[in-house]
Amino acid sequence: MAGSDRRKRATPAAPGPAVVLVNPQLGENIGVAARAMMNCGLADLRLVSPRDGWPNDKAVAAASGADSLLEAAELFGSASRAVADLNYVLATTARERYMAKPVLTARAAARVLREKAAKGVKCGVLFGPERAGLVNDDLALADALIQIPLNPGFSSLNLGQAVLLVGYEWFQAADATPGVQQRYGQSQPAAKEKLDNFFLMLERELDECGFLRVLPKRASMVRNIRNMFQRAGLSEQEVRTLHGMVACLTEWRNMPGETSTPVRHRRDRRKPPKPA
Amino acid sequence: MAGSDRRKRATPAAPGPAVVLVNPQLGENIGVAARAMMNCGLADLRLVSPRDGWPNDKAVAAASGADSLLEAAELFGSASRAVADLNYVLATTARERYMAKPVLTARAAARVLREKAAKGVKCGVLFGPERAGLVNDDLALADALIQIPLNPGFSSLNLGQAVLLVGYEWFQAADATPGVQQRYGQSQPAAKEKLDNFFLMLERELDECGFLRVLPKRASMVRNIRNMFQRAGLSEQEVRTLHGMVACLTEWRNMPGETSTPVRHRRDRRKPPKPA
Numbered sequence: 001m002a003g004s005d006r007r008k009r010a011t012p013a014a015p016g017p018a019v020v021l022v023n024p025q026l027g028e029n030i031g032v033a034a035r036a037m038m039n040c041g042l043a044d045l046r047l048v049s050p051r052d053g054w055p056n057d058k059a060v061a062a063a064s065g066a067d068s069l070l071e072a073a074e075l076f077g078s079a080s081r082a083v084a085d086l087n088y089v090l091a092t093t094a095r096e097r098y099m100a101k102p103v104l105t106a107r108a109a110a111r112v113l114r115e116k117a118a119k120g121v122k123c124g125v126l127f128g129p130e131r132a133g134l135v136n137d138d139l140a141l142a143d144a145l146i147q148i149p150l151n152p153g154f155s156s157l158n159l160g161q162a163v164l165l166v167g168y169e170w171f172q173a174a175d176a177t178p179g180v181q182q183r184y185g186q187s188q189p190a191a192k193e194k195l196d197n198f199f200l201m202l203e204r205e206l207d208e209c210g211f212l213r214v215l216p217k218r219a220s221m222v223r224n225i226r227n228m229f230q231r232a233g234l235s236e237q238e239v240r241t242l243h244g245m246v247a248c249l250t251e252w253r254n255m256p257g258e259t260s261t262p263v264r265h266r267r268d269r270r271k272p273p274k275p276a
Numbered sequence: 277m278a279g280s281d282r283r284k285r286a287t288p289a290a291p292g293p294a295v296v297l298v299n300p301q302l303g304e305n306i307g308v309a310a311r312a313m314m315n316c317g318l319a320d321l322r323l324v325s326p327r328d329g330w331p332n333d334k335a336v337a338a339a340s341g342a343d344s345l346l347e348a349a350e351l352f353g354s355a356s357r358a359v360a361d362l363n364y365v366l367a368t369t370a371r372e373r374y375m376a377k378p379v380l381t382a383r384a385a386a387r388v389l390r391e392k393a394a395k396g397v398k399c400g401v402l403f404g405p406e407r408a409g410l411v412n413d414d415l416a417l418a419d420a421l422i423q424i425p426l427n428p429g430f431s432s433l434n435l436g437q438a439v440l441l442v443g444y445e446w447f448q449a450a451d452a453t454p455g456v457q458q459r460y461g462q463s464q465p466a467a468k469e470k471l472d473n474f475f476l477m478l479e480r481e482l483d484e485c486g487f488l489r490v491l492p493k494r495a496s497m498v499r500n501i502r503n504m505f506q507r508a509g510l511s512e513q514e515v516r517t518l519h520g521m522v523a524c525l526t527e528w529r530n531m532p533g534e535t536s537t538p539v540r541h542r543r544d545r546r547k548p549p550k551p552a
Contacts, residue, residue, distance in 0.1 A: 160437070168426070
């Protein structure tokens with residue numbers, strides 16, 4: 001999915017959790033994680049002994065514009081140093097760890113992190129190295145674990161994907177976008193009067209051409225046709241377009257010199273008489 | 277996040293939406309998308325004219341074990357051919373498109389897709405090429421758009437990340453994992469009687485050593501100490517461990533030959549008398 005408007009600002013920054021990457025292996029993954037953080041309005045990136053050194057050109061290439069996060073990233077020698085100033089720490093894990101700790105879904109974790117942040121509690125989330133995840137000593141630093149519900153037969157996530165899902169839930173937890181919005185482009189939803197005018201015109205034409213000729217069925221057919229167009233939630237512009245379409249489709253019949261006799265047979269309707 | 281248990285099965289497969297990648301550019305991204313699909317229990321991958329040809333070794337390398345999805349992927353010459361057998365199609369877009377279509381969040385889209393799937397409606401989701409996203413003619417194939425709420429100043433997602441978020445929401449929409457679970461490892465939450473025995477032992481020792489010597493404050497201090505341990509939600513095993521810890525810490529005082537006089541001064545407590 002491409003496109004973002006850099007003139008727009010992120011939502012006013014609640015202090016997001018620090019993202020602590022413990023012994024990340026590939027620079028690319030650090031870059032992808034930074035990009036995912038920026039997607040989600042997170043800014044505090046902390047790196048614990050990245051395997052391939054720091055700074056890392058591959059991280060910059062993979063960050064796709066989230067360079068500022070990489071430049072501001074802090075380096076630490078151990079996970080415990082990286083979380084030393086934090087008050088509440090979560091650790092991500094895909095495996096069952098048999099640790100006596102609360103285990104949160106990413107969604108529940110986001111709610112907790114939002115609540116803590118609102119009270120000024122400094123929060124962070126630990127992510128382990130690509131191959132094996134966090135070691136138990138790192139997990140022991142955490143107040144609780146995050147285990148993201150995923151296909152139990154294939155739950156291993158790429159580092160950047162894990163950061164994205166935690167960040168995504170953090171962003172959603174304070175996002176007020178309605179689940180469904182009807183967009184009308186530059187136009188407005190049509191006023192019912194305009195829609196009714198179109199229906200009357202359409203039904204007149206359908207009477208004329210004989211489509212509604214079976215009188216006992218006419219009322220229900222008209223209702224069905226009206227429902228079909230109602231369901232589309234038409235805009236003003238779209239009602240004008242439909243008006244024009246029907247006018248154009250019936251023009252040949254309404255031309256001077258043509259009979260206004262209803263066309264009663266399918267064959268007749270398919271092959272309009274050529275204008276003289 | 278590493279680790280997944282391949283002996284476990286995915287949740288019983290509701291027929292997930294087809295994932296249609298339209299003109300994907302990099303093989304790596306197709307592989308990452310396939311891995312994300314498998315993470316989320318999705319299986320129907322469709323490719324519309326991948327730029328670098330098909331099959332693609334880089335896709336296999338990036339799929340990290342989701343090869344079966346790549347092998348089963350179907351190739352199409354156009355997006356309209358790829359969705360020909362589907363009844364309900366969503367299209368992802370990061371940009372505002374000014375199209376007169378409903379726009380759904382990923383979460384709302386997942387609910388709609390689950391409802392449709394439950395009724396046997398065949399669904400699919402279109403994803404555009406990395407650089408520019410779907411063209412308007414592809415969007416016109418869709419019943420509605422998905423726009424994932426993200427940092428409006430940096431909303432552009434990697435193809436694999438976009439597939440992951442849509443798949444993640446699809447999976448969550450039917451997942452029943454409780455938001456918070458207290459895990460006790462191999463042990464059970466302690467019965468209150470065991471906890472109370474520990475408290476009584478601890479308080480006896482704290483009386484002995486003089487920690488609770490200020491009688492007017494004793495009751496509230498005891499309450500605070502009990503609350504602190506209660507809050508930890510201790511397991512049977514942990515209560516045994518605490519018992520052992522306190523017993524061990526106080527052993528020197530309870531040894532034969534030592535006076536059982538309460539130690540009333542800080543200095544005394546810091547420097548236990550050497551055993552004879």
